Amino acid sequence: GDSVTQMEGPVTLSEEAFLTINCTYTATGYPSLFWYVQYPGEGLQLLLKATKADDKGSNKGFEATYRKETTSFHLEKGSVQVSDSAVYFCARASGGSYIPTFGRGTSLIVHP
Amino acid sequence: NAGVTQTPKFQVLKTGQSMTLQCAQDMNHNSMYWYRQDPGMGLRLIYYSASEGTTDKGEVPNGYNVSRLNKREFSLRLESAAPSQTSVYFCASSVFGDRSSYEQYFGPGTRLTVT
Numbered sequence: 001g002d003s004v005t006q007m008e009g010p011v012t013l014s015e016e017a018f019l020t021i022n023c024t025y026t027a028t029g030y031p032s033l034f035w036y037v038q039y040p041g042e043g044l045q046l047l048l049k050a051t052k053a054d055d056k057g058s059n060k061g062f063e064a065t066y067r068k069e070t071t072s073f074h075l076e077k078g079s080v081q082v083s084d085s086a087v088y089f090c091a092r093a094s095g096g097s098y099i100p101t102f103g104r105g106t107s108l109i110v111h112p
Numbered sequence: 113n114a115g116v117t118q119t120p121k122f123q124v125l126k127t128g129q130s131m132t133l134q135c136a137q138d139m140n141h142n143s144m145y146w147y148r149q150d151p152g153m154g155l156r157l158i159y160y161s162a163s164e165g166t167t168d169k170g171e172v173p174n175g176y177n178v179s180r181l182n183k184r185e186f187s188l189r190l191e192s193a194a195p196s197q198t199s200v201y202f203c204a205s206s207v208f209g210d211r212s213s214y215e216q217y218f219g220p221g222t223r224l225t226v227t
Contacts, residue, residue, distance in 0.1 A: 042221070043218035043220045043221050046216075094214075098162070098206070099157065105154050
């Protein structure tokens with residue numbers, strides 16, 4: 001079945017470091033891809049999305065590019081802040097099932 | 113717009129007690145979902161409702177029932193709570209119909225402890 005695999009956390013960084021969180025997905029159909037963020041004590045909120053190959057989603061300094069050839073959608077940010085500390089979820093969804101498949105989440109901890 | 117709202121925010125139950133978690137959305141979305149989140153398990157879908165009048169089981173439906181009361185409201189009921197149902201419960205909604213609408217909007221969660 002459809003699946004999403006994320007790197008395990010926690011990822012611990014110092015402020016202003018470069019961030020990469022890896023995500024790969026199963027290529028069944030033509031999925032849309034998403035990154036959601038969950039801040040402590042809150043629900044998930046959409047961070048960015050891409051709906052077709054080579055699209056780049058971006059928001060709040062985060063970016064991810066839809067790579068069909070490697071079935072990847074890695075999340076990157078050039079300079080993280082303490083306020084970026086959260087859990088990040090990669091997800092895919094495609095026709096035939098409008099229900100997203102989520103990865104298990106990657107915890108990011110940013111130290112001052 | 114309030115988005116997706118959930119009540120209560122916190123609840124403690126004794127084993128065998130029942131309760132209903134409430135969820136409402138004001139975005140005119142067709143589809144609504146209930147998830148549970150447990151450490152190391154990510155999000156698991158309990159039940160969903162593609163549109164008003166329909167409900168379907170997700171990955172982990174045992175021990176739960178749902179009601180799609182109208183287009184806005186989707187409730188989750190625990191008939192006889194068990195310690196294994198201790199979790200954080202999230203309601204979500206989405207528009208159903210095209211590729212860009214797969215994104216979901218989440219409520220703030222209900223933190224349930226069963227003793």
